[in-house]
Amino acid sequence: MRWSLTQLNKFNQKSIAVNEKVQFGELTDRKDVTGTGETSVEGEIHIRNREILVDLTIDTVVNMLDSRTSEDIEVPLHIESQEVFVEEPGETDELAENVHPVTHTLDLEPIVRELIVVNIPFVITKSDETLTGGSNWSVVKEEELTEDAEKVDPRMAKLKSLLDDSENKEE
Structure with a gap:
């Protein structure tokens, strides 16, 4: 998921399809995230002069510890995002949240990693039952x-x- 700008500039005013399978090692330092499955990254790259638009669809399964039982459960994630990469932005240019500077190569892996980490739920449980009591309380x-x-x-x-x-x- 890495392209040089010279490769991409050959496709000016055109689109490039992205269809990759990625296996990440450790994704985050959170203790409740035990790992991830194979991540599917699909989308299109649109090259427009000094701007590169990337439409991404990310599908993965994150293994997490259940908030109540501490059992290992699988949490499927489906993320859709549009990211904008700008070649050599000026020093005074303020970039929006989904706008990234790019100098020599366009690397989507850090962006995909960040999107997965941001979309991991903080608390997850597979049991739908409501707690009605515990030790010395109800x-x-x-x-x-x-x-x-x-x-x-x-x-x-x-x-x-x-x-x-x-x-x-x-x-």
Whole structure:
């Protein structure tokens, strides 16, 4: 996924198809990402004077640790992006987020790596069940909470009757 600018300039005002399979080693230093499968990179490169437009479609599977169980699970990623490469931008030119300077060679591998890393979810779990409790805690619904609030502790029943009596006297 690397081309020299002299190669690309031969295709001025034309398009080049990209269809590559890439295997990345270590992608990120995150502890929950255990590896990636084969990455498919497809797209087109459009050469326009001093600007190179690259339409990318990236499909890969990232192996991650489940957030709840720490089991190894596969997370499929499908990424579509349009990247712009500019030959020799001026020093004062501010480049947009998806605009990259290029001097001698166009290398898509760092861009593909970055797009995969940015699209990896922070938290993933394969179980769809909702946790309802754990050690010394449980989830309480709002209805149950109001029912519990209305119940009077038997030890406080006499005090509650005094409170009710005082409210009746004020009316």
